[in-house]
Amino acid sequence: MTNPTNDPTTRASAPASGDQPAVLTGPLQGVRILDLSRVLAAPWCVQNLGDLGADVIKIERPGPGDESRHWGPPWLPGTDGQATRESAYFMSTNRNKRSAAIDMAKPEGQAIIRRLAEQADICIENFKVGDLARYGLDYASLSKVNPRLIYCSVTGFGQDGPWATRPGYDYLFQGMGGLMSVTGERDDQPGGGPQRFGVPIVDLFTGMYATISILAALRHREVSGEGQRIDVSLMGAVLAMSSGQLSNFMIGGKVPGRTGNASPNITPYGVYPCADGLFIVASANQTQFTALCKALGHPEWGDDPRFKDNGSRMAHQSELHEMFSEILRKRNRSDWETLFTEVGVPAGPINDYAQAMAHPQAMYLNTRLSLPHASGVDVPGIANPMRFSKTPVTYRRAPPMLGQHTREVLQEIGMDDAAIAALAQAGTIKLG
Numbered sequence: 001m002t003n004p005t006n007d008p009t010t011r012a013s014a015p016a017s018g019d020q021p022a023v024l025t026g027p028l029q030g031v032r033i034l035d036l037s038r039v040l041a042a043p044w045c046v047q048n049l050g051d052l053g054a055d056v057i058k059i060e061r062p063g064p065g066d067e068s069r070h071w072g073p074p075w076l077p078g079t080d081g082q083a084t085r086e087s088a089y090f091m092s093t094n095r096n097k098r099s100a101a102i103d104m105a106k107p108e109g110q111a112i113i114r115r116l117a118e119q120a121d122i123c124i125e126n127f128k129v130g131d132l133a134r135y136g137l138d139y140a141s142l143s144k145v146n147p148r149l150i151y152c153s154v155t156g157f158g159q160d161g162p163w164a165t166r167p168g169y170d171y172l173f174q175g176m177g178g179l180m181s182v183t184g185e186r187d188d189q190p191g192g193g194p195q196r197f198g199v200p201i202v203d204l205f206t207g208m209y210a211t212i213s214i215l216a217a218l219r220h221r222e223v224s225g226e227g228q229r230i231d232v233s234l235m236g237a238v239l240a241m242s243s244g245q246l247s248n249f250m251i252g253g254k255v256p257g258r259t260g261n262a263s264p265n266i267t268p269y270g271v272y273p274c275a276d277g278l279f280i281v282a283s284a285n286q287t288q289f290t291a292l293c294k295a296l297g298h299p300e301w302g303d304d305p306r307f308k309d310n311g312s313r314m315a316h317q318s319e320l321h322e323m324f325s326e327i328l329r330k331r332n333r334s335d336w337e338t339l340f341t342e343v344g345v346p347a348g349p350i351n352d353y354a355q356a357m358a359h360p361q362a363m364y365l366n367t368r369l370s371l372p373h374a375s376g377v378d379v380p381g382i383a384n385p386m387r388f389s390k391t392p393v394t395y396r397r398a399p400p401m402l403g404q405h406t407r408e409v410l411q412e413i414g415m416d417d418a419a420i421a422a423l424a425q426a427g428t429i430k431l432g
Contacts, residue, residue: 099403
């Protein structure tokens with residue numbers, strides 16, 4: 001039976017604010033994060049940490065808030081069925097966070113954020129290099145008020161170097177970092193040319209590298225008592241995640257090109273036509289190749305000198321692909337999936353997202369979750385894949401509305417209602 005605290009379909013009754021009762025059971029229980037980030041890479045990191053139990057205070061501009069709030073459609077539907085102005089994009093990466101709308105351009109706002117930093121374990125930001133120093137919110141400033149603070153900066157190009165001050169988004173780094181040069185069909189094939197990934201893969205990888213870095217820094221602080229500065233860049237991440245292709249280049253001396261759905265290193269490992277659609281065969285070793293040939297009714301191919309090992313097969317990749325395709329196109333994908341699974345060869349169809357979500361294993365894993373939003377409706381989401389036997393991830397808060405928790409956060413640092421009202425009147429804060 002699934003542990004209820006780790007079951008994303010388990011939904012506690014929520015208070016009027018749209019937050020679930022704050023049951024902190026994750027491995028980061030008691031860790032507080034001051035989140036100065038927006039858009040995707042750094043917010044993705046912070047959502048991971050929030051799922052692990054950290055208390056996240058997300059600082060947003062009182063007017064527009066995080067710019068990804070406006071990246072729609074689609075928009076979250078309201079209780080009347082009409083679209084709200086809460087974007088699906090923002091919903092995807094901001095659960096388990098409290099939103100405090102504070103204007104850091106004003107001295108009073110800066111003072112509030114510094115007070116929050118005094119009580120924080122981690123601060124994460126993704127402003128352009130040097131921007132936060134103008135407000136006294138850079139690492140050098142905040143580490144003076146809190147030497148134990150772990151301060152993670154996520155930038156396009158890093159803190160130093162000739163391009164450090166330039167802005168950039170995921171798409172740019174997919175192109176500039178070489179990823180698009182190996183993604184898509186060859187120029188001599190129909191539809192050939194560079195392609196971007198269907199998801200913002202560089203942002204997501206950068207967020208994961210930031211997550212790992214912060215967890216490592218927490219361990220270091222546990223041992224030493226010291227905080228530190230972390231620098232994670234999208235440029236560094238796109239090159240690191242391309243390690244396999246770059247290894248081919250650095251060792252083989254040949255610039256990698258696009259190979260479409262075929263692997264540049266393994267075959268048969270690609271997409272094949274079946275009677276009812278496209279089908280993936282992923283045979284990665286000699287045992288699987290031999291089993292695959294037998295399942296196709298041609299055991300002699302396993303002994304063919306052209307296909308005796310992976311190097312030989314790569315030399316005859318196109319020929320082997322045509323031989324396989326001629327047979328595979330005669331039957332449906334489900335037939336081949338059943339047959340190949342029986343002989344231990346990984347294989348399966350190319351699903352769209354509706355089919356992927358309806359897959360029996362995705363359903364068994366409770367992939368879909370639902371959280372009550374402050375607007376009065378439920379927000380669908382995708383469960384975190386990290387599963388713990390002792391300290392499960394928790395889904396305590398739906399993505400917040402702008403400034404939803406401003407009053408709550410300011411009260412926690414000792415501000416009374418009169419002071420909060422004065423800040424709101426001056427436009428320094430926005431109350432949800």
